[in-house]
Amino acid sequence: MSPPDRKEAEVRRLVQQRTAEPVPADLAERALAEGARLLRRRRALGAALWTGVLAALLVLAVWALVLHPWAAPPPTTTPPAVGW
Template sequence: MTRSDREEAEVRQLLDTPHPVVPADLAPRALARGTRLRHRRRTVRRLLWLTLLAAVIVLAVWASVTEPWSPPPMRTTPPLEGG
């Protein structure tokens, strides 16, 4: 008996046995769980977007206040020339 024949026989045996009883409230429970998961994922997604937006705003405010692109002030005065 080949492997595919053996697997087919196992599947046929499983299908020939009586099917398990499905709870009557399975669909409403699944719907409620799916709704909860969808709301939780939406809330997490919104929190992540708000965190990202807050980080961008903080970075923009910090950059506008400290101006990291400008050269630092000189600590010594330049030498006098031509005097």
């Protein structure tokens, strides 16, 4: 048999003491309000991030349509004259 675990014994002692401080009566309501606030903040942040990503994609698409970066650059010299 294994010897008793020190942590387990300490937890048992704490549970058996029952001298914990009383829980506030409005704890559940405060926890619910805090959770709702965090959820609203997370949703707002997600919406802002998605809006930023979509705006960046829109800017990229407009830039690509206006400048045609895939096209070859215009020649900087004139072609040689043939027949001279």
